[in-house]
Amino acid sequence: MKKTSAQSSISSPKSEQDLALRQPLYVVVAHTLQKEIEQGKYTVGSVLPTEEMLVDRFQVSRHTIRQALRELKDQGLIQARAGIGTIVRTQPGKIWMMSGLNSLVDLLEFATETEMHILNTSTVTADRHLVKMIKCELGSKWLHMEILRCLPDQPRPLSFLKVYVQPKYAPKLKKLKHMREPIYAVLEREYGVRIAEVRQELTADSLDHDIAELVDATPGQAALSIIRHYYDSRGELVQIALGYYPSGRYTQTTRIHSKLDE
Numbered sequence: 001m002k003k004t005s006a007q008s009s010i011s012s013p014k015s016e017q018d019l020a021l022r023q024p025l026y027v028v029v030a031h032t033l034q035k036e037i038e039q040g041k042y043t044v045g046s047v048l049p050t051e052e053m054l055v056d057r058f059q060v061s062r063h064t065i066r067q068a069l070r071e072l073k074d075q076g077l078i079q080a081r082a083g084i085g086t087i088v089r090t091q092p093g094k095i096w097m098m099s100g101l102n103s104l105v106d107l108l109e110f111a112t113e114t115e116m117h118i119l120n121t122s123t124v125t126a127d128r129h130l131v132k133m134i135k136c137e138l139g140s141k142w143l144h145m146e147i148l149r150c151l152p153d154q155p156r157p158l159s160f161l162k163v164y165v166q167p168k169y170a171p172k173l174k175k176l177k178h179m180r181e182p183i184y185a186v187l188e189r190e191y192g193v194r195i196a197e198v199r200q201e202l203t204a205d206s207l208d209h210d211i212a213e214l215v216d217a218t219p220g221q222a223a224l225s226i227i228r229h230y231y232d233s234r235g236e237l238v239q240i241a242l243g244y245y246p247s248g249r250y251t252q253t254t255r256i257h258s259k260l261d262e
Helices: 013-022 027-037 051-058 062-074 104-112 128-134 167-173 183-191 211-212
Strands: 079-081 085-090 096-101 115-125 142-148 159-165 197-206 220-232 238-247 250-253
Touching: 027 051, 027 062, 062 079, 062 159, 062 183, 079 142, 104 183, 115 167, 128 197, 142 167, 159 183, 167 183, 183 197, 220 250
Parallel strands: 096 250
Antiparallel strands: 079 085, 115 142, 142 159, 159 238, 197 220, 220 238
């Protein structure tokens, strides 16, 4: 499973055209400016070019430039200063880029490269809101864990997790405060559970105020929402994990081959 901190950039007219075909224009602009901040063209405390100058440079609308700047603001890279302009607030952090999560081995490797800090645990009964959110049975009981997933060398959390586990596994899990392995691995080791299938769903979302505060992001900031349902060898739902990854901190890629490539 390949990891890299490389971020998208535009280094030639050809790559600029390719990216524009695949991504919204504001994303292309934001990635270009992000890379230039990372490379030191715009240092911390320096002022970015005006909107008019960026419109002229990228040959896009003012609306596109404002969307791009908003993306950088949401990532905490820039901020507007009255009477000064838009200044660079900080250097970009790493984007945690995973090349596919296609097996439990991949999930295990991903988890061991990060740290999980358990904020609190509680027992909950699934009401209609929870059923809609995590697709569980109405009235089912769960051990609920709220977790921050962090990278050891990064100042801001990678994601916020809401994890739901069958309450019969609570005794061992309630004792945990920090982890460098996935919860399913603890269940397998401590309770002899064998996870046979994981169903994953990715959706676009935005951060509410509470989650944004926990992950040092902006309320309403775009985020990747990943929900995983873990089933044992008997088909029983053992665990549900719902993760929120703020934009600019995590990318998951998957290669898809056509029959012509086989």
